[in-house]
Amino acid sequence: MKERNLCEEASCNNAICCRGSYFAYIYPVKKVLEWFPQATKVNKKLDEQVGIGVYYTTSLFGLAKVRIVGPCPNLSQDDNCLIYDSRPADCEKLAIGSDNCVLFRRAWQGVKSQNLPVIKP
Ligand code: SF4
Ligand code: SF4
Numbered sequence: 001m002k003e004r005n006l007c008e009e010a011s012c013n014n015a016i017c018c019r020g021s022y023f024a025y026i027y028p029v030k031k032v033l034e035w036f037p038q039a040t041k042v043n044k045k046l047d048e049q050v051g052i053g054v055y056y057t058t059s060l061f062g063l064a065k066v067r068i069v070g071p072c073p074n075l076s077q078d079d080n081c082l083i084y085d086s087r088p089a090d091c092e093k094l095a096i097g098s099d100n101c102v103l104f105r106r107a108w109q110g111v112k113s114q115n116l117p118v119i120k121p
Pocket of ligand 2: 006007010012014015016017018094095096097101102104105
């Protein structure tokens with residue numbers, strides 16, 4: 001039997017929170033590269049990155065801050081997470097109906113109302 005998808009049931013069927021975000025947690029670089037082998041280390045601020053991709057900066061003790069611009073590379077064509085069982089804590093802890101979920105969904109309404117294209121992974 002297909003697993004219930006509460007996000008789809010709440011009419012959020014584009015995996016909105018997987019289409020660009022700043023991760024709140026910091027992670028060992030090794031873990032970041034396991035999740036996102038194509039991630040790019042940058043020396044500039046993360047908010048200066050504009051091209052689609054995954055970027056990280058390192059700080060003390062080799063921990064990394066991560067930003068995803070555009071669709072996450074782990075998002076499948078049918079909007080499922082390809083690393084679901086080992087996904088980062090930011091993804092695991094983003095609860096449906098939480099403040100951050102609402103912010104993502106509001107931002108998405110802005111994208112739709114401007115008829116901006118939905119970029120597929
Ligand atoms: S790792 Fe998975 S859950 Fe996290 S943003 Fe990417 S596709 Fe979404
Ligand atoms: S957690 Fe929220 S923003 Fe993310 S897919 Fe589910 S309903 Fe959409």
